[in-house]
Amino acid sequence: MHIVVCVKQVPDTKIIKINPKTNTLDRRSAPAILNPYDAHAVQEAVKIREKTGGTISVLSMGPPQATAVIKKSIEIGADRGYLITDRAFAGADTLATSYALSKALERIGKELPVDIVICGKHAIDGDTGQVGPGIARRLDIPPITNVIEVVEVNQQEQTVLMKRKLANGYELIQTEIPCLMTVEKEINEIEYSPMPNMIKAARYEPIIWAVSDLENVDRTQLGLKGSPTIVGKMFTPPRPEGGKKLEGTTDEQVNQLMDILLENKDLFTLQSSN
Amino acid sequence: MNLDDYRGVWVFIEQNNQKIEDVSLELLGAGRKLADKLNVPLAGFLLGDEIKPLANQVIAYGADEVYVIDHPVLKHYRTESFMKGVMLLAQKYMPEIILYGATPNGKDLASAVATDLVTGLTADTTMLDVDVDSRLLEASRPAFGGNIMATILCKKHRPQMATVRPKVMKALEPDSSRHGKIIEEKITLNEEDMRTKVLQIVNDVTKKTNLADAHVIVCGGKGMGDYQNFQLIHDFAETIGASVGGTRDVVEAGWLPHEQQVGQTGETVTPKIYFAIGISGAIQHVVGMKNSELIIAINKDPNAPIFDVATYGIVGDALEIVPVLIEQFKRLKNEKGGEITYA
Ligand SMILES: Cc1cc2nc3c(=O)[nH]c(=O)nc-3n(C[C@H](O)[C@H](O)[C@H](O)COP(=O)(O)OP(=O)(O)OC[C@H]3O[C@@H](n4cnc5c(N)ncnc54)[C@H](O)[C@@H]3O)c2cc1C
């Protein structure tokens, strides 16, 4: 079983800052982390490998510093990692990203055929969730999005049984291998990394490819050139008027609020129980 | 690609068990405005098994045309079969804009279709407009980080596609006297060719927090300080019979499960009363709750952006105020000897 997990380096959006003058992201303000959903994706690969054996590769596209997320993935339990990095990839939207990643997956597959590709449900910076299904289409394998549980991987039948989250519950899905899944956070808990993984990660040197290392690449489909969507403008949403601020001491404010709520008879009623 | 060959605004009509999802009706409302501005027909497209009767409802909600693909293999949503249907329609009729609800299935379908049509797709849009001269769709969504919206354009590819968040657009009042054209399209699909099978669909109502349907929501933010203090939110909600929500920071801190997150990457809610307690009011949060009827914010920072959307604001320490509120409501209930119910 060969599982490839796509992992992205993202700015930690919790501490990110926006330059109010230019409306752009101040990247220096935010440390780069492994996209949290992708950490769960690697963890799920580890869980599958415990049952099936095999190899876990991780694949990332990004600047040279993105080797950090590959090392992090090795810590969680991946066996090896590939980074595709090239100026030609820069400025890619989801369409160009899935194209580049699928080309790298083709090359990885030549070395060792790929059975399952796992992606995160979405990346917390771009927040689209479109790259996973895009890769699946390009490789012509079934995409199963929003997976919350991998019930069984049957190597004999070459099938995977899994639960996919829906708006009001879930569905049980069986699909053929090879396939691609995108995972929700609730699929697993990230386990503490065992010492040998930490040591391996510290020493690990990812395999690094440029565009010229990939085969049959149509350069017009890469990066900014290959991206149909562009950011037209950034704007601060019109500030609504805002309402009334209550005044006075805490007790006074609470009393005013109680009066307001009780006046709005259409909102709720106190029903006498007798 | 000649961009002028593409005309019309299309909406994916998502249905489950022969019931149309609300978001699709909302998108017909939003799509109507775009179509009128561009002076083109608005079409809904509907895929499923025995779903033709739904077409009239699509017209009543604003469509001029409904494209229907009815086939037993389309009984349950699957990327493979549904995208075949959408590809067939999009390539034959060449709409300039296609909108999908940003639901699990809508996002899955749109992502796959965009790849095969080689076109742009904007995710989780919360504002939609068109520029009449350039006929460009302006799909805006909150962008990473702060209180910023980004407008995404797709200049050189067609159709222009977007997924749109549920509950941010408004459906029109249905008008059953409206007339429209129903176009049925045939498709060849074989169950044996499907690589994916849906074995079972489980409606898990216990897991659903029903935030989307709640009349009153008490939503707590990181300002509650810690897990222990966050229990005040639960206590208050229980006292007034409300549902509990939280911001993403609260969910990431592990104080609440993800199902209870309100906002861009969580639920969109429209309750009668929304309490925002210890919440700063970042755009990603606000887009998920701003259409609530009455918004009450409690925050100790008088400049917190949440006060811009709040109907009433209390500037003060939530850890002091919430216990007083709980006490007041408890007293009220004791005096009247009853329960609070919501209209
Ligand atoms: C791609 C993306 C998607 C996102 N999606 C979502 C989403 O779906 N939902 C969401 O909520 N967020 C989302 N966010 C995060 C969002 O940008 C904010 O970071 C988040 O909403 C902030 O949460 P908060 O208000 O709880 O915390 P903070 O921003 O830390 O605000 C805490 C507030 O509490 C106040 N406070 C502190 N102590 C007290 C006290 N004792 N009494 C009263 N007030 C007090 C402070 O003044 C402050 O205003 C997303 C971000 C990104 C980048």
Ligand SMILES: Nc1ncnc2c1ncn2[C@@H]1O[C@H](COP(=O)(O)O)[C@@H](O)[C@H]1O
């Ligand atoms: N640059 C990238 N390198 C590797 N994987 C990526 C990259 N961008 C996106 N992905 C994968 O696609 C998923 C969804 O990302 P997105 O569509 O950007 O929300 C992520 O969780 C990753 O698994």
